[in-house]
Amino acid sequence: MLNSAVLNELRAALGPDGPSLPSGLITATNQLQTYECDGLTNMRALPSAVVLPRTAEQVQAIVRICDQHRIPFVARGAGTGLSGGALPAQGGIVISFARMNRILEIDIPNQRVVVEPGVVNAHVTDAVAAHGYFYAPDPSSQTVCTIGGNVAENAGGAHCLKYGFTTTHVLAMDVVLPNGELVTFGSSAPDAPGYDLTGVFVGSEGTLGVATKITLRIVKRPETVQVLLAAFDSTTAAAQSVSDIIAAGMLPAALEMMDRLSARASEAAVHPNYPVCEALLLVELDGPEAEVKAQMAEATDLCRKNGAWEVRLAQTAQERGLIWKGRKAAFAAMGRISPNYIVQDGVIPRTALPEVLTAMSRMAAEVQLRIANVFHAGDGNLHPMVLYDQAIPGQEEIALDLSYRILYLCVDHGGSITGEHGVGKEKQQAMGYMFSEPDLDTMQLVRRAFDPHNLANPDKLFPRTRLCGEKPGPYTPHPLETAGVAEFF
Amino acid sequence: MALIQHRFDALRTHLATLETGEHNGRITVSPKNTEEVAALTRYASEQKLTIEILGAGTKREMGHAADADILLYMTKLAGVVAHSWQDLTATVSAGTPWVTMQRALAQHHQYVALDPLWPETATVGGIIATNDSGALRLKYGSLRDLIIGMTIVLADGTIAKSGGKVVKNVAGYDLHKLMTGAFGTLGVITEVNFRLHPLPAETRIWTATSSAAEPLGDLMMMVLDSQLSTQAMQLRAHINGYALDVQLATLPEVLTLQGERLNDLAQHASSKTNGTFEVSQTSDPKVFTAREDLFTEAGVVIKATMLPSSIALLSSEAVQLGGTAVTQATGIMFARFNEDTAAAAISALQASIRATGDGSLTVLRSAHTAGSPWGDIAADPLTREIKRQFDPHHILNPGRFLGGI
Numbered sequence: 005m006l007n008s009a010v011l012n013e014l015r016a017a018l019g020p021d022g023p024s025l026p027s028g029l030i031t032a033t034n035q036l037q038t039y040e041c042d043g044l045t046n047m048r049a050l051p052s053a054v055v056l057p058r059t060a061e062q063v064q065a066i067v068r069i070c071d072q073h074r075i076p077f078v079a080r081g082a083g084t085g086l087s088g089g090a091l092p093a094q095g096g097i098v099i100s101f102a103r104m105n106r107i108l109e110i111d112i113p114n115q116r117v118v119v120e121p122g123v124v125n126a127h128v129t130d131a132v133a134a135h136g137y138f139y140a141p142d143p144s145s146q147t148v149c150t151i152g153g154n155v156a157e158n159a160g161g162a163h164c165l166k167y168g169f170t171t172t173h174v175l176a177m178d179v180v181l182p183n184g185e186l187v188t189f190g191s192s193a194p195d196a197p198g199y200d201l202t203g204v205f206v207g208s209e210g211t212l213g214v215a216t217k218i219t220l221r222i223v224k225r226p227e228t229v230q231v232l233l234a235a236f237d238s239t240t241a242a243a244q245s246v247s248d249i250i251a252a253g254m255l256p257a258a259l260e261m262m263d264r265l266s267a268r269a270s271e272a273a274v275h276p277n278y279p280v281c282e283a284l285l286l287v288e289l290d291g292p293e294a295e296v297k298a299q300m301a302e303a304t305d306l307c308r309k310n311g312a313w314e315v316r317l318a319q320t321a322q323e324r325g326l327i328w329k330g331r332k333a334a335f336a337a338m339g340r341i342s343p344n345y346i347v348q349d350g351v352i353p354r355t356a357l358p359e360v361l362t363a364m365s366r367m368a369a370e371v372q373l374r375i376a377n378v379f380h381a382g383d384g385n386l387h388p389m390v391l392y393d394q395a396i397p398g399q400e401e402i403a404l405d406l407s408y409r410i411l412y413l414c415v416d417h418g419g420s421i422t423g424e425h426g427v428g429k430e431k432q433q434a435m436g437y438m439f440s441e442p443d444l445d446t447m448q449l450v451r452r453a454f455d456p457h458n459l460a461n462p463d464k465l466f467p468r469t470r471l472c473g474e475k476p477g478p479y480t481p482h483p484l485e486t487a488g489v490a491e492f493f
Numbered sequence: 494m495a496l497i498q499h500r501f502d503a504l505r506t507h508l509a510t511l512e513t514g515e516h517n518g519r520i521t522v523s524p525k526n527t528e529e530v531a532a533l534t535r536y537a538s539e540q541k542l543t544i545e546i547l548g549a550g551t552k553r554e555m556g557h558a559a560d561a562d563i564l565l566y567m568t569k570l571a572g573v574v575a576h577s578w579q580d581l582t583a584t585v586s587a588g589t590p591w592v593t594m595q596r597a598l599a600q601h602h603q604y605v606a607l608d609p610l611w612p613e614t615a616t617v618g619g620i621i622a623t624n625d626s627g628a629l630r631l632k633y634g635s636l637r638d639l640i641i642g643m644t645i646v647l648a649d650g651t652i653a654k655s656g657g658k659v660v661k662n663v664a665g666y667d668l669h670k671l672m673t674g675a676f677g678t679l680g681v682i683t684e685v686n687f688r689l690h691p692l693p694a695e696t697r698i699w700t701a702t703s704s705a706a707e708p709l710g711d712l713m714m715m716v717l718d719s720q721l722s723t724q725a726m727q728l729r730a731h732i733n734g735y736a737l738d739v740q741l742a743t744l745p746e747v748l749t750l751q752g753e754r755l756n757d758l759a760q761h762a763s764s765k766t767n768g769t770f771e772v773s774q775t776s777d778p779k780v781f782t783a784r785e786d787l788f789t790e791a792g793v794v795i796k797a798t799m800l801p802s803s804i805a806l807l808s809s810e811a812v813q814l815g816g817t818a819v820t821q822a823t824g825i826m827f828a829r830f831n832e833d834t835a836a837a838a839i840s841a842l843q844a845s846i847r848a849t850g851d852g853s854l855t856v857l858r859s860a861h862t863a864g865s866p867w868g869d870i871a872a873d874p875l876t877r878e879i880k881r882q883f884d885p886h887h888i889l890n891p892g893r894f895l896g897g898i
């Protein structure tokens with residue numbers, strides 16, 4: 005717990021409350037519990053305080069206090085992260101951006117929007133839609149997750165295949181460094197001289213500081229959008245169609261795949277009227293009307309050539325919406341076919357898809373569990389969902405073990421342990437499988453330059469024993485642990 | 494001289510397998526692989542010898558001159574290591590000339606979608622270290638968007654990899670982004686993984702000319718706001734007049750339709766401003782090397798960045814200041830000034846950039862180094878600390894970067 009002197013400092017940093025200004029400091033245990041986990045609910049830790057600043061200056065004052073007293077802190081957007089990124093350090097402080105949710109500036113001619121980090125992803129598009137623009141990165145959680153969280157995770161979405169991930173759309177930002185200094189990275193104009201600190205910060209999972217203002221790039225809406233749904237007898241045939249479409253020189257706006265189990269669950273949940281099949285492929289093309297028409301004809305042929313027995317082109321915006329609704333509901337729908345599940349986020353080169361899927365089914369069969377698969381097939385990003393029942397003793401451990409072995413399988417095929425959900429707390433150890441000691445040591449140089457006292461979201465991203473200041477080798481307690489400020493669990 | 498000779502002998506004894514030589518009193522080393530680069534930097538680090546990293550040397554004038562003990566030639570680390578054409582990715586050694594790489598990738602109708610300066614000679618590593626990009630950036634983004642992984646050698650000989658061989662990957666810090674544009678001050682890039690794009694089915698270029706910048710600037714903003722398949726666009730500014738080049742890329746039958754649409758926009762732009770201009774299709778694909786042509790004549794060459802909406806204004810200002818400029822629609826201007834007027838022109842342009850909002854100015858080539866190539870840009874404490882962590886003894890490209898880093 006924080007002592008009352010520190011709490012008073014935090015209170016002062018947040019400025020006075022008022023009837024219309026509810027307190028920005030939370031310390032009551034029952035209220036703190038709201039913040040003890042993110043979307044990865046099996047890992048929890050109670051923070052000692054939650055602060056809800058309204059301005060960058062307040063954030064700065066809070067971080068200064070943390071720096072001074074060596075209190076670990078973690079930024080929090082909407083808490084939808086799936087890797088424990090916003091999980092507090094035991095006894096640390098949570099900086100919630102719920103009250104910094106204003107869109108500060110919209111510059112349509114230059115295609116830029118300036119936002120506070122608490123702005124919800126979908127609200128950016130809402131703000132510019134009337135001008136014919138949209139904000140391209142579209143995580144399935146976009147109606148709730150925040151730009152701050154997206155920046156920290158380098159969030160992706162179905163349309164990132166064509167439009168790029170969050171990193172492509174962040175031009176500049178204001179950041180409060182772990183020592184409390186407020187700095188600007190990048191600029192609205194291209195190529196700000198200096199190291200590309202914007203590029204490094206995006207995807208750093210809250211471990212390098214706290215973003216307080218972000219300049220985003222928006223994109224002109226395409227003239228036409230068409231969505232095709234194709235049903236196959238095998239995931240291999242669907243995967244081959246993906247490769248063929250890409251090889252034909254097309255860059256679809258989205259290329260998504262669902263297997264029988266996940267399609268069934270979505271069907272039960274939101275009734276998108278999916279055909280019953282082993283693999284569903286969803287192909288979205290956008291661009292000039294004549295181009296989309298020509299390419300859609302080609303994509304249809306390629307699907308049929310690979311054995312698609314039903315190929316359905318959505319005829320209306322409503323039909324298109326329904327197809328997507330089924331896809332976006334895939335995670336949530338799992339509850340309908342399994343009491344519990346673990347979502348993973350591996351990436352493989354597109355061409356390894358058939359081989360990896362076969363290996364995955366074999367591994368699941370060996371431990372008598374089922375895996376449902378949805379994936380961003382275009383960029384080889386798999387979301388296998390390992391289904392299990394917590395009520396059966398030992399099954400959760402088996403499921404967890406299987407989910408990690410799937411990630412190793414992805415690495416063995418030249419891929420990655422995470423395509424968009426981040427490493428966070430969940431995949432710390434898997435980092436050691438993907439990267440060598442020198443790779444991780446070099447990343448730590450960055451960490452040390454930004455955060456020498458290891459206060460910003462500590463004990464995440466790197467394998468447990470590789471904390472800043474620690475020597476590789478057998479486990480030794482981190483200074484924070486010995487000081488009694490933080491505890492590992 | 495004796496000192497050099499002594500160092501040279503010591504280095505040769507110690508790194509007997511490395512190809513070494515001498516050039517203007519400096520030791521030259523030409524490693525053939527990542528491990529040899531690591532052996533060299535480790536040795537240099539121990540001996541506190543400084544290293545200048547050189548690709549083809551095309552951009553050696555950019556940034557401060559690095560005065561180092563050792564010249565590290567990267568050109569022996571050359572070749573496309575792997576081309577997974579079905580995955581649209583490739584791994585390339587850093588000393589590979591840009592065109593050599595593109596020719597290899599073109600066998601499968603693919604390329605790294607970037608049009609850097611001097612592609613015939615410039616190496617992959619040098620282009621990355623200076624974060625070069627051309628007009629294609631409008632559609633495909635900069636190197637930040639095209640590099641998916643990298644192998645680097647640190648000053649102490651550590652070999653580190655970041656990213657990977659898949660396009661989508663958020664594991665760990667993106668060290669490759671830190672290396673891009675760092676002018677070799679944080680590490681030696683030895684191998685790069687790129688994401689590739691298919692070569693476009695067909696491209697066509699239209700050029701609109703006018704005696705004033707403003708109507709072309711309006712047209713440029715209209716094209717940016719349109720749904721045309723624009724892949725590149727630039728505004729050329731010269732004492733004799735202005736030209737806007739628009740390159741569209743899509744299927745041949747669609748191009749014809751879009752050409753008509755572009756004409757409509759041009760009509761609209763010219764009627765709105767009553768600054769009439771002509772639009773015609775160009776068959777000369779060379780128009781987009783215009784920024785390279787700026788370097789063929791003597792004079793000071795600068796790079797200025799700005800918001801797209803300021804391009805027309807700053808282009809005409811560059812001309813009024815006696816310059817010639819080529820500005821990509823992303824907001825990156827390259828301009829040349831005569832040596833005698835350059836200093837005044839630079840400070841005037843700097844002031845205007847500041848007045849228009851956002852942007853920066855750096856000097857790419859200046860015969861008599863009047864002032865810093867980095868203009869008035871200093872290095873902040875974080876930048877210095879990053880350098881200190883990566884290269885504590887300042888042995889890599891010492892002094893080359895801003896703030897004397």
Ligand SMILES: Cc1cc2nc3c(=O)[nH]c(=O)nc-3n(C[C@H](O)[C@H](O)[C@H](O)COP(=O)(O)OP(=O)(O)OC[C@H]3O[C@@H](n4cnc5c(N)ncnc54)[C@H](O)[C@@H]3O)c2cc1C
Nearest residue numbers: 081082083084085089143144150152153156160210215424
């Ligand atoms: C149903 C569902 C579907 C999802 N689908 C996708 C998807 O398609 N693609 C995808 O990429 N992700 C997806 N996610 C994961 C999640 O939504 C994203 O990671 C999102 O970016 C998290 O945003 P958030 O606001 O909830 O951040 P949080 O979970 O609150 O935080 C995430 C991380 O960001 C850090 N952070 C937050 N704000 C800041 C700040 N201002 N400065 C610095 N660091 C900060 C936190 O410390 C933490 O490490 C999904 C999640 C769910 C629950």
